[in-house]
Amino acid sequence: QDEGPIKVGILHSLSGTMAISETTLRDVMLMLIEQQNEAGGILGRQIEPVVVDIASDWPLAAELARRLIEVDEVDAVFGCWTSVCRKSVLPVFEELNSLLFYPVQYEGEESQRNVFYTGASPNQQAIPAVDYLMEEEGVERWVLAGTDYVYPQTTNLILEQYLLDAGVAEDDIMINYTPFGHSDWQTIVSDIVAFGSEGPKTAVVSTINGDANVPFYRELANQGVAAEDIPVVAFSVGEEELSGFDTAPLVGHLAAWNYFMSVETPENEEFIAAWHDYIGSEDRVTNDPMEAHYIGFNMWVEAVEAAGTTDADAVIDAIVGVQVPNLTGGIAEMLPNHHITKPVLIGEIQDDGQFFVVWETEDLVPGDAWSDFLPESAVLEADWTDPINCGNYNTETETCGGSEAVAE
Amino acid sequence: MGSLNRFGRPFLALIFIALAALAAPSAKAQSVAEIVPQMYDASLGDLRDAVAALVATGEDAALPILQALGAGNLYEADNGGIFIQTGRNQYEDALTGAEADLDVTGDLSTIRINNSLRRDIAAAVGSLTLMSENPATRRAAAAQMFSTADPANIELLDQALAEEDNPGVRTVMEQARAAAMLRADISEEDFAAAVAVIAARGDRQALGILNANLANASEAERVNIEAGISRINQSLQLWGIGQNVWYGVSLGSVLLLAAIGLAITFGVMGVINMAHGEMVMIGAYVTFFVQEIIRTTNPGLFDYSLAIAIPMAFAVTGLIGIAIERGIIRWLYGRPLETLLATWGLSLIIQQGVRTIFGATNREVGNPSWMSGAFELGGLAITWNRMWIVVFALVVFALLLLVLNKTPLGLQMRAVTQNRRMASAMGIRTPWVDAMTFGLGSGVAGLAGVALSQIDNVSPNLGQSYIIDSFMVVVFGGVGNLWGTLVGALTLGVANKFLEPYAGAVLAKILILVLIILFIQRRPRGLFALKGRAVEA
Amino acid sequence: MITAKIFEKLGVKAIWVVAILLALAIAVPMSNLLLPVGHPLRVPNYLVPLMGQYLTYATLALALDLVWGYCGILSLGHGAFFALGGYAMGMYLMRQIGTRGVYSNAVLPDFMVFLGWRELPWYWQGFDMFWFAAIMMAFVPGLLAFIFGWFAFRSRVTGVYLSIITQALTYALMLAFFRNDMGFGGNNGLTDFRDILGAPIPAATTRASLFAASAILLALCFILCSLIVRSKLGKVMVAVRDAESRTRFIGYRVENVKLFAFTVSAVMAGLAGALYVPQVGIINPGEFAPANSIEVVIWTAVGGRGTLVGPIIGAIVVNAAKSYFTGTFADLWLFILGGMFVFVTLFMPKGIVGIFTSTWSALQQRRASASAEKGVDTEPPTPPAQKPQPRQSNDAPDGAKPSPAE
C-alpha cells in the first residue's frame, strides 16, 4: 500500500472571480511539489499533485474536496482563498478526516482539527497595523473601509473594539462597506477626504477585497489622496494586486502582511529565483499567501517525515510544534491551535509596485484563533493536543464547547 | 547650483535659524559633505537625523539632495557612494556631481524613506523653496506650508510676503501664514483675522485647519472659528450637490460606454449577447498590449498610447465580432433565445482563452499623464480620467447615433433586424449588413474596454462585472432606442450617486435595482418606449 | 378509477420518466447501503449526494421549463427561488445545531454570536420546527413569485423586460443576502449543519434518504408539470407564449395563467433548493448570483426547452460534465463546456431531446411514406422538421409535440 506516489490535492479557483488571486497559489504549490520531488520526495515516495478547479463556486468546492479525498485519495489538500470556500469544505474534511492547509489571512474565530491556518489571524495583521499608525503616524481618526462580507466585518468589529479601548472617540471612527467588485469609488474617496479634513490626523484601514482594490487605488491617486496626509493601510493588497496599475502616485500607502517580496533574506531570494524560474517570467511577483503555502507545505512534509506515515491522525499529532523557516528570516511554528507564528511587517507602497518595510514586530506573533477583543470568544481557547484536544475550549467553564463535547 | 533664490545667502541663513527648531537637536553642526556619506545603508531613524542635519548645514547643496530623497531619486551604491538620479539610467554623485560609473560604484539602489520622513522633507523643501524664482514653485512651497501650519514659519512667510508681487502666490502665502498664526500665541484680533483669511479659502483643507484649531481655542476664538466653519460648510454643501451630479454623470458615462455596444448587438439586432462583456474585456487587453509594446520600444509615446489603442481596439474587437457573427450568430437568426446559449458558451471560451494567454492576474495599464490627477472647477474636484471618459462616451454616442440614423448602413441595419427576409428581397445584402452590425456593436464594446482599462482591473473577469449593468441600462432605457440608453445610463448613474451618501454603496445598489423593477412596472417597455401599433403585436 | 384517469392524463412518456425516477430512488440507496464497498455495482459514497444534487438541479430546470418552455416567460432569476428555499432549509438546519456551535449558544447561530447579535431576529423564529421550516421552503419562494408576478404580469411586462427585471430581482437579493446585517450569515452563508430531523447529515443512511427524497420530489414535480402541460391550461400557456394579446382577445386572463405557472414553478424551485442544501452542506448568497440563474436557462436549452424531459436531461448532463471536467481538466474545462454550448446551439437546435424526437419522427415518417403515398394532405400529423415561426413572439416555440386531440 505504501508503494506509488503520495497524492496532494490542490483546491483553488482557476476560473471565475477568484482565479485572479488563486491561480498563482496553484502554481506555487506545483513548484513546491516539484522541488520536493527533486529532493527525493517524502518517505522515499514521490508526490503527485491533483489539481482541480473550484471555479469560484463554493458548493463545487465542497464537491471537489470530497472527490479529492474519496476518489483521488489524496493525503492532504492545499487550498481555498475565501472564508466561504473554507467554510463549505470544512465539514467534508471533518467527515472524511483529511487535512486542509489554508493559506490566507482570515477573520479568525475558528479552529478545526483537520485544518491548518497558515495565513494570518486578525491579531497577526490588523492589530499591529493599527498600533503602528497610532504610534508612528499619530493617527487619531479612523476610516474602516471594507467590502461587505464576513472577514472585513469581523476584523472591523475587532478593530473598533480595540480602538475604543484605546480611547478613540466613537465619532472618530467611520465605517464604510461596499459591495464585492465595487468599481466606482468617487463618492467614497471624497467622503474619506472630507472625513480626513476635519482636523486630526486620519488614516484608512482598508479591508477592501480583491478586484475592488485597483479602482479604489486609482481613484485615491486621481483625487490626490497622498500617503503623507491620509495614509491607507490595507490587509488584502499585496504585490499581486499592485501589479495591475501604476503605483507612483500611491507611494507611501501601507499594507500589513507577514511577508513582502522585498524582504531581503537568502531564503526569500532563493524562493523568488525559483519562482521566476518555474513560472518562466521575471515579472511575476511573490506574495504573502504564497509564503503561507510554502510554510504549510514544508510543515506538512516535516510532519509526515516525523510521523513516518501520511495517515491524517498521525500527521495531526506530529505537526503541532513543527518549526520551519519562513521567508523573512524567522521560524514558523505550528501551534496547538493549528495557527502559526508569524512576524508582522508593515510596508509602504513604492513606485515599482513593491513594498518597503517600514516597521516590523520584534518577535514572532502567535496566531490567535479566538479574538480577545470579542466578548464571546475572549474566553475561548483552541488546543489540539492532549489533554484539551478541542477547538473551542472555554477557559471559564473548562469545557469543550460544541459538537466535540457531544461526539467524544 | 548657482543662485538658489532671489535673495542669496543672508536670507538662507535666516531660514536655517528658523528651521533649527524643526531640526533634531544635533550635537554640532556638520557639513553636507560630512552628512551625505552617513546616509549609506542608514536606518530610517538615522536618515531622519541626516535630514535634520542637512537642513541645519545651511548649504546650497542640501536642497537638491533633500529633493531627490523626497522624490525617491537618491541612490546608494554598493561602494558607499550616494547618487542623484538625473535621467533614465543616469546618476550623478550627490557631492561632486560626477557621472556615476557603474563599474566602479557597483549596483545602485534607491534610498527608501517612509511617510513621516517624507513629510519632514516636504516641510523642509517647502521652506527652502519659498523664495524660488519660479512662481509655481513658490506657490507649491506656500501650499506646503499651509498644510504644515508650523508657527516657526511665520517669520519666513512674512519675509516672503514682503517681496511677493504675484497676487496668486500672495494669497496662498497669506493663507499659509494665517494657518501658522492660529497655532501660535497671538492676540484675539490677529486670531480673528487669521480665521477670516482661512475661512475665505473655503475648501476642505481650510475646514481641516479650522477644525484642528477648534479643540484648543479659547471661548471667544471658538465662536469665531465656528462661524468660519459653518460658512465653509455651507458653500461646501452647495458644491457637494454639484459634485454628486458630476459623480453621477461620470458613473453614468461608464455605464453608457459599457452598454452602448450592447444597445446595438442586443438593442438593434436582438441578439442576447452574453459575450458582450468579453468584447469589452478584449478592448482593455488591446490597450494593455499597445502600452506594453510602447513601453518596450518607445516609452516616449506613452502619452499617445490611448490614441493608438482606440482604433486598434475597435478594429480587433470589431473583427472578432464579425468572425463570431459569421461563424455562429448567423445560424441563429429567428431563434433569438438560442443566441443566449451560444454567446454564453463563447464568453466562457473567450474568458478562459484570455486567461490562458495573458494569465489570470491583473495586467498593468497605466494612465497617460493627461488622464492623471484632478483639476478644480469652482468647488468641484474633477479628475481628468473621469472627465475624458465622459467626453469619450458622449463622442462615441454621437457617432453611433449618426451612423445609425444618417447613413444607408444604419437604415439597412434596422431594416435587416426588423425583417431579414424582406430586407433581402429589397436587395439589401443581409449577410454583409449582419456582419457589419455585429462588428460595429463589438467594436464599440472594445472602445468601452479602452476607457474602462483606465479605471478598473484589466483581468479576464473585467467583462463579467459590467454585463449585468449593461443589460439593465439598455432595458431600462428601452430596447432599440439609443437615446434611451443614454438617458438610462445617466439616470441610473446620478440616482446611484445621490442614494449612496444616504444609504451606503451596498444599499444604494439594491435600491437602484428595486427602482428599476418598479419603474418597469410603470413603463413596461422602458424609459423611451416605442409606442403604437408597430410594437404591440 | 382515479389513478387510471391520471395515468391517461399523464401520457406514456411521463409514466416512464416517473417510473425511472422512482426506481432510482430505491436502487441507488439500496446499492449504496447494502452492497459491500468495492462491489462493482455499488454506488460510491461520494456519488450519492452528488447525484442527489443533480436531481435537485433537474427539478429547478423543470420548474424553469414550465414557465419558459410553455409560458414564454424567460426567467433569469429562478435561482432566487431555489436559493430562498435553500435558505429556509438552512435556517432550520442552523437551529438544529443548538449548543453544539462553537460558542455553545443554544439559540443563536455562531455567526450571530461573533458579530455581536444579542437575540434571534424575528424572521428566524419558528425555524427550529421542521413543519414550519418546511412550509416556508415552499411559501417564501411562492409568495415572492406571486407578489412579483402579480405586479409584473398585471403591468404587462413581457419579453426581455421581464427577463431583466427577474435578473434584477435575484441580483438585488444577492446583494442583500451578502450584507451581514441581514442576519443570514453574509457571504459565508449558512454552514456547519449537523442533523436533519434528528439524523446526522454525514451518515450514509441520511444521504441515501435525501437522495431518495430528491428523486421523489422530481417525480412529483414531473407529474404535476405533465398534468398542467397536457391539460387545456397547458395549451393556453403555449398560446400565451405564441400570441399573448390574441389570447386576451379570446377571453383568457393572461396574467392569471402566467401568475399560476410562475408561482407553481417558484414553489417547485424552492423545494428543490431545500433538498439541495443538506446535500451540499452550504447555502450562501452566491446561489442568487445572476450567472447561476442563467446557467439554469442553459441546462434547459441544452436538454431541450418545452419538453419537460429535456431540462432534466440537460441539468444532469451539464452538471455531470462540469463536475467531471473541473476535476479532470482543470485548465480546459471552460473550453470544453463553452464549446459544448456552442455546439448544441448550432447542431442540436432542439437540444438533446430534439435529437431523439427527430430521429423518432424520421423513423415514423419512413414507415408512413413506405405504406402510402398520399401527397400534400397526408393525414398523420408529423411534427414538421422546420419549426413554425410565429412572427409576433420572440420566443420560437418548439418541442411540445402536439398531442392531437382525439
Next chain:
Amino acid sequence: MTTLTVTDLDLHYGAAQALKKVSITAQPNKITSVLGRNGVGKSSLLRAITGTHPITNGIITLAERDLKRSAPYARARMGIGYVPQGREIFPLLTVKENLLTGYAPLKPKDRSIPETIFELFPVLKSMLGRRGGDLSGGQQQQLAIGRALVTRPSLLVLDEPTEGIQPSIIKDIGRALQFLRDEMGMTILLVEQYLDFCRELSDHIYVMDRGEIMHEGPASDLDDPNVKRHLMV
C-alpha cells in the same frame, strides 16, 4: 429582355411538398397571372422566384441567367421587385425609410423616389414621417407596392396586391400596372384572387391546384368551366 422562366419546380416545407413540377413563363410587356384557391401554392411559387424560400428542384432563369444559387438580394439586384403577401412592412422604420430601403440595389445616381409612387398613393406622401407599422392595413399595402417600385424592377412580382385596398385605389393600381407594362416594358407576375381585376389586366394566366399548374392560357379562359372548377370551393 427580362423573361422569367420557371421549369419543373419542386418546393417543400419540411416534409410537406407545396409545389410539384411547376413550370411557368412570364414575358416582358405582359402581365402574367397565377390563380388558385387558398393553399394551392401560389405564394410558395413567388417565394421560390424571389429566393425567399429554398427550392428542392427545378430551374429558374431570369433573362437567361440561372437564379438557382442566388440569394434574394442578388435577385433584387438583377431586377426583381417583390410585393409579398401580408405586406411585410418594416414596422419601426418611417414610411420614408421604408421607401429608402429600395435604394440598396440601385446605383448612386439612380437613387431617388419616383414621383409616380406618390401620384398613385397620395396618402403615402402625407405620412412620410409616420412609422410603417402604425399605418392601416390598406396603407401598408400601398406602401409595400410603392417600396417595390423604388427599386426600378424589370420583373415585378406581386402577391395579392389588392388585398385590403379601397376600390378607387385598386383601379389606380390596375392603371399603374398597365402603364408599367406598356410604357416601361416591365415583366409583371401577378397572383390574385380578385378575378375581375385579373380578367381586366392579364395577358396570360396560370391556374394552380394542389401545388401543380392545372391550366395555362389567355385571360379569357377564366370563364372556361374547366378553369372555374379549380377556383371553386
Next chain:
Amino acid sequence: MVDTLRDGSLLYLDGVSVTFDGFRALNSLSLVVQRDELQAIIGPNGAGKTTMMDIITGKTRPDTGEVFFEGGIDLTKKDETEIANLGIGRKFQKPTVFGSHTVWDNIELSLKKPRGVFASWFYTRDSADTDRITAILDTVRLTHRKHEFAANLSHGQKQWLEIGMLLAQDPKLLLVDEPVAGMTDSETEETSKLLKEISKHHSVVVVEHDMSFVRDLDCRVTCLAEGAVLAQGSLEHVSSDPLVIERYLGR
C-alpha cells in the same frame, strides 16, 4: 331620447375620438349596432375602421366619447379579457393564430367555456365539444388540416382559421375585419352566406372593401371617412353618394 337608443342597442358608440401623436384617427364617431343586426362598414384606407374595432375590444382607449355594450356596460372601463368574456369576438385584419398549436387546438382553445386557470386545467372535452369543433372545421374547410400547426397554413387558410376561432367563441357581437381578403370569389360567396346565417342570432359588424361581397350581405352599410361617418344606409344609397364615390369607390 338618446338613452333609449343606447338601452335598446347592443353596441353604442357616441362621440368617440382618438388621437395618435397628433393624428386624429377617429373624429367624434358615433355608431349603433342593434341586436341580431348585420352591419357592413366600408371606407377608405385609414378611415379608422380597424381603430374603431380596437376601441370596442379594449385594445385602444378613446380620448373622449362613450362606448356601451348591451345598453349599460361601459366598455372603456374594461380590459380586453373582460370585453371578450362579455361576448365580443373579433377577427383581426392581419390573421393572428397560435402558430405552434394545431388547427384543432386553435379552435378548441376558442370554444366558449369557462376561462379560469383551474377550469382550464381540469377541463375535459366531451363529445358535444368534439362535435362542435368538427362542425366548425367543416364550415371553414380545414378538416383535412386539423392536425397541422397553424403556422404552416397559407395566408388564406389562416383567414379561415380566424373565422373558425371566432365562431367557436360564439360571441354576441362578432367584429369581422376584412374576412374575404385573399379569398376566391366562390369562397367570398360562401362567407357572405355564413355571416348572414350567423346574424340571425348574433350581431355582426363586417369591415370589407370588396363591394360585391358587401352587396351579397345585403344589409345596412356605414361608410367611414377620416374617423367619422360619411354616409349610412343601404348599399345603393351609400354607393351613390358623390362623396363616397369620390373618396372611396373611385370612378
